[in-house]
Amino acid sequence: MPRNRRAAAIALLVAFLPATSRGDAAPPEVPACCGGKVDTYRNYTRQALDSCRRAVQLRPRESVEAEDITKLRACIAGGTRESRNRLDAALRALRSKQARDALRRYQDVFEASLGGVEPTLDEPVAAYEQRQSSLRHSLAHAWTRYELAEK
Secondary structure (H helix, E strand, O other): OHHHHHHHHHHHHHHHOOOOOOOOOOOOOOOOHHHHHHHHHHHHHHHHHHHHHOOEEOOOOOEOEEOOHHHHHHHHHHHHHHHHHHHHHHHHHOOOHHHHHHHHHHHHHHHHHHHOOOOOOOOEHHHHHHHHHHHHHHHHHHHHHHHHHHO
């Protein structure tokens, strides 16, 4: 009896497998959107934000401090400048006006998030973390709006 069940299971498995052979061609790959320019732009914005956030030190039960405020401000300014350059290339690669508008909105939210990395004077750690969480959430929503507009 167990042998019959095994044979039946194998027969069902083989019956529902897609028919392929060595001669079948691989499915065509879906081309990356916009020649990868939008992906390059998005990856850069993520890296720039992470890089600038690393310059901020959180000390529990104390205020948030930046190691070197001039270094942090230079990071923010450089990230903003480079992201704008990459945004131009990404916008040229997009076809629909809705997608371009959504990507511009993402850039605006990104710049606000990047500027928000700098702690305010005597800001408590909990308030800083809450503000950063809110900014990350806004950035994720802006990217989702772009993805929806692109389709």
